[in-house]
Amino acid sequence: MDFGLSQDQQILRDAVARCLADTSPLEHVRECAGRDNPLSDTIFGALHDLAVPAMLVPEEHGGLGMTLLDAAVVAEQLAYAVTPAPFLASVVLAPIALSEAGTNKQKCQWLPKIARGEARIGVAISATVQARDGAGVQFAEGKLSGTALFCLDFEGADAYLVADAGGRLHLVPALASGLKATRLTTIDRTRSVGELSFAAVETDPLADDGGTASARLRDAGRVILAADSLGAGQAMIEKAVDYAGQREQFGRPIGSFQAVKHMCAEMAARHEPCRALVWYAAHVFDALPEDASLAACHAKSLTGDVHRFVARTATEVHGGMGFTDLLGLHYWFKRIGFDRQVLGGPEAVRAEAAALQGWTRAA
Amino acid sequence: MDLDYGPQYDAFRAEIRAFIDAHRHLAPPSAIRFSRPSAEAIRWQKLLIEHGYTARTIPAEYGGYGAAPDILKLRIIAEEFSRARLPSGLANQGISMLVPTLLELGTDEQKRRWIAATLTGEVVWCQGYSEPGAGSDLANLKTSARIENGEFVINGQKIWTSTAKQADMIFCLVRTELEASKHSGISYLIFSMDIPGIEVRPLKTMTGHAEFNETFFTNVRVPVDQIVGQRGQGWFVANATLGHERGMLGDPDALENRLQALIGLMQQESIGEGRAIDNAVLRDRLVALQAEVTAMKCNGMRILSNSLKGEPGGMAKLIVKLQSCEVAHQISALAIDAMGEMGILYHRSPRERDGGAWQWNYMFQLGLIIGGGTAQIQKNIIAERGLEMPREPKLARISDEAKGAAGMQTDRQGAA
Structure with missing residues (x-):
């Protein structure tokens, strides 16, 4: 019985905190927050040096196979330093989605790159919680149509993971034909979100697992x-x-x-x-x-x-x-x-x- | 993070479950608050001590079970009795506050004479701390004890003495050193409530019941050896036990039980064709309280783990009394709202629910928010000890400064 962070988790927490104290001072946050794309490559690079992008990637795909609690420890520190860096979608959600429901090919194609910090995936699942403004993506005849709002870690993503109306996840390259990506600007200029419109876009679906x-x-x-x-x-x-x-x-x-x-x-x-x-x-x-x-x-x-x-x-x-x-x-x-x-x-x-x-x- | 207790503890848990199954029929009905324990409750208490499910770590020579301290086992006992909805032993002020004090600071004779009888419920105690002029500022107490012919002669008044009517004995703070400073002139005495000169007047509260009393002392004579600790050390003796009282008011199992009762109520109470829980607004409040209770249970496990590792409880512990009392109060408030008009039925009215317990709780829990260190005092402690914020300047200093600034307009924010 031990309700608390392990020693390794405390070491991780302190390492990330030190890293962000150096790389995410308020002046840098201000500078990033003034840009269209606030996500800082310097900070992401420093986090990559700490192997943060590899955290939730399974070991067989070149990652560290860590837990969500490890990720939560990092998330807390990122927020403590109001860090303008990709994390929620690209470091946490995308690896979980691919590990749990990706095809073997998808896993081999994306997970090692995520772990190495070479690929970033935005995630758009907002409509599975509450569809506003008529948002929703339909999957028919192998193609996606409709709109997904609040895609997380939007700027600079190489691909997007999108949930369709049945909750099934799809992987769509950022440059797919028929896909239009539009930046949304929120109160929080340390995060990047966007809107994805699909007009009969070719998709690479993940497992049909009923959501x-x-x-x-x-x-x-x-x-x-x-x-x-x-x-x-x-x-x-x-x-x-x-x-x-x-x-x-x-x-x-x-x-x-x-x-x-x-x-x-x-x-x-x-x-x-x-x-x-x-x-x-x-x-x-x-x-x-x-x-x-x-x-x-x-x-x-x-x-x-x-x-x-x-x-x-x-x-x-x-x-x-x-x-x-x-x-x-x-x-x-x-x-x-x-x-x-x-x-x-x-x-x-x-x-x-x-x-x-x-x-x-x-x- | 490891939520498993491990095989040794799983076996201990199984042992308790077997005990509960075999002895459930002997358990007394849940006690009426502040009453003297019934013969049945005393038998149950003795059975629990014999098996080590209460008074577990108190040395056997003083009537306890004498087990080595093991916080996890204590936790498992609490969990299992709570789960079975059975009383896990007596929880009165004698047991929770006097016994730990005697163990720490009592003489051997005091320990032998009082601890065992207190544990079994045969001797009932009341607490004489607060006075009309000494609440949050407890050290301001005025009840005096002068020495005359080898006896303390006590005069004064105590308030909030719950169970004073039923109590055999009192543990009481009195001022023995009139010239000494506020904190160092106090002594901790223990004496019988049958001594001539003690008058107990019931103190009726907003609940309509007299859960407390006022106790008056007129030339009450107590032998000088009935003191715990040294003369003038009573403040420090008492502070050891105030910590125990605060711990007592923050039991996460108690919160969970109140929440489960609320969920049951909201599934039973009907509003038209539906149930209270079908109302989206009431249901939203219920889930919000469930999240608060879950958080307090997790916070409790965190404190437990810290103490297992010998680490201080820190902020997680400092906030328990304030938060637990607040959440408990909100649970009762939601129950009343979920009952609608039925929620106001009280005083044994026809159609009253649960014997008026929700309204009683709603009012009594306000008393708990105020008692045992008011919410405002708790916030001072959280801010000053937990957040290391600057202390309030002493009044004397403020008045000196005010004198210095005579004639100037002064803006002051007063203390509670």
Whole structure:
């Protein structure tokens, strides 16, 4: 019995944290966030040196065969440094999809390249959670038609993984004929998302598994977004506490006023249990797959709510400075906003959690 | 991350399950809060001690089971009795607070005389800490004990003395050193509630019941050897046990049981043709609370693992009392909302659900949020010990500064 991170995971966490402290300082984040394609090749290169892209690729395909909990540990650090680097889709979801539902040919073609950091795959499964604006992709006669929104790790992707209306995953090269890719701009300029329109595009489908693999991607994606939210929340709480200890008004640090102190204590009290929950959800994804979907829903919805509270409260602790661009606090605020909405906001995710437990009566 | 307890512990778990199957019929019905344990409850308690399922690590010479400390086994016992919905032994203030204090700081004679009888439930204790003027600022207590003819003579008043009516004994903080500073003039006394001069008045609360009392002392005479620790050391003696009380209020199994009861209620309560759980808004709140409870259970496992490794609990532990009480309170609030108009039935009304327990809990849990270190005091602790934020300047310093700034307008944010 050991509920916590292993020594290896702690070493990984510290190595990634050191790497990002060097490669993802706020000045670099600002610079990236001002570009159309914010994803930083320097940072991705440094992460590649730590073998991050190989983490979830199975060993037989040149990867490290690590677990989702390992990935969650990295995700937390990426968010802590508001890192503008591809991760969720290209490092986590694509390897999971290919390992669990890819054909042998697909695995051999893509997994070694992903592990070496030579190929990046964007992932578009948003419509399997909630189709907005009539989004949805149909698979008929071997071709894809329709629209997929919120493709993750969009810029610079060599190919996209797209879920069709039946939940089956498809691999489509970025340059496929009939595919139109359009950038979407979100509040969070450290992430890259886009829209894919398909007009009878040739596809290379993954296994016809009745949506099993895309459901696994939803679970994994939610856990990683929850871990990201955790890291961003941790950074915001630390920044608020530091600021409150330095900023003086009425002749003393504002952090010695109970009104301010209690804001920080409330953030910490709500944030801390999220850490154990995220670890648990990440762990069961590999170790207890029957509990994975519910745990992922819990982690995603709770971090979504708790860190919305943290984001606004930490900003308020900073007073007027928190509201300006000078401190860059808003990058974490927006990262948390992104994490909350993508792959289902708290209400949508909780509705799924209820259905999973048979609490929703068939109409 | 490893959620398996391992074969040795699986065997221990199987042993408890077998015990429960064989002895379930002997278990007393769940106790009425604050009542004296029934003869049945005392028999059950003795049976549990005999098998090492309660008072497990207390030395056998003092009436415990005498096992070596093993946090995982304690955890498994708690899990299994909770799962079987059986009382896992008495949990009163004598057992949770006085016994650990005596074990740590009592004389051998005190240990022999009181621990065994307290563990079996034959001696019931109440706690005399808070006073009308000493709540969050407990060290401000005024109840005094002067020495006269080899006896303490106690005068003053305590409040929030639950079970004072039923108690045989009290463990009580009194001021023995009038000239000493606030924290070093206090002593920790133990004495009988039958001594002349003690008057117990029930303190009726918002629930409509008198779960607590006010206890008055007029020239109560107690032999000087009925002290735990040294004279003037009572504050430090008591602080050892306050930690135990806070631990007691944050039991993740208790939260899980309340949640399961809520789920059951929402599946039973009807709204028109449907059930409460079919209402999307109520169901959303239910799942949100389920996530909170799951997080607190995971947080509990994390604390457990930390203590297994000999690491401090850190922030994960500091937040338990505040968060657990808050989540428990929200569970009761949702139950009331799920019942709609039925949720207000109380005082043994026709159609009342579960004996009015949800409303009682909703109100009583507000008491728990306030008691045992108010939510505001908990937040100070989280901020100052957990986040290392600056402490509130001492009042004396503020008033000096205010004098210095005489005539100027001062803006101050007051302490709780």
